[in-house]
């Protein structure tokens with residue numbers, strides 16, 4: 237019987253899989269009337285704004301933002317952080333400066349908002365052997381945390397996150413001047429060295445190094461002989477990243493140096509790699525503020541629940557559930573869930589719920 241079913245069904249899957257044409261992508265399910273909060277998403281590749289249900293959008297973010305073989309509790313923590321991020325923008329509590337997509341709440345550019353992929357495209361990319369398993373994990377992470385967001389003293393938080401902290405996360409104000417939040421504080425982040433993107437080595441010719449700096453600082457003067465002797469790291473942030481670095485007569489922030497040389501992080505050392513070559517080694521991947529995705533995976537694999545992960549990376553926060561149905565109309569006007577005691581309730585402790593990872 238099983239063989240017959242497989243014989244009949246498998247060709248169907250294959251035909252269906254091959255039938256995903258470009259005209260169908262991205263595949264977006266119609267939001268369910270009265271059931272979904274609607275989010276407006278600027279699809280960067282398509283250059284258009286699409287409307288979709290918030291929970292469907294979150295599935296696409298989890299699928300795009302985190303490897304699906306990460307612990308299920310990490311995937312859930314990702315879903316909660318992504319939902320909080322999105323809801324903060326939907327309700328206009330948080331907005332990007334010089335917002336390039338005023339007609340949409342978020343965009344699909346991961347360097348600006350959050351990465352997102354539609355279900356069909358994700359499944360096609362994963363391949364037929366993994367597609368259903370992976371999508372099931374993503375769906376489960378989102379459905380088991382449905383509507384849950386993060387608050388600090390009753391206010392929705394700005395749920396920033398990054399790929400790999402390199403061992404310690406950052407205080408928000410050390411990365412963005414003037415951006416400070418009591419819940420975005422530096423914490424040790426274990427197990428990062430086991431995650432992807434922990435250490436990256438970049439080699440650059442000294443001539444190119446100076447040239448690149450000169451593009452940004454035309455008046456820079458550096459030692460013509462030993463370039464390294466003119467480079468000095470002055471101080472470090474609490475998260476262990478370079479705070480300021482002096483090169484010749486110019487002093488710049490570590491974050492600025494990172495940007496100029498497109499480095500994975502501002503946690504770097506510079507060494508000589510040869511006669512005319514410098515070697516820049518970075519630890520971590522991303523700005524380092526808020527939840528580390530690799531750190532979340534490490535916690536999940538060691539028995540941490542999504543709630544423990546969230547409360548570890550965002551200090552002093554609580555989890556609450558937003559109403560995904562009743563406030564639909566109000567939400568569009570920015571008057572959605574007010575996070576008063578009437579409209580929210582505290583999600584009970586989920587404990588050490590690590591049973592899922594053995595089932596995958």
Ligand SMILES: [Zn+2]
Pocket residue numbers: 337342343344345348349350
């Ligand atoms: Zn954006």
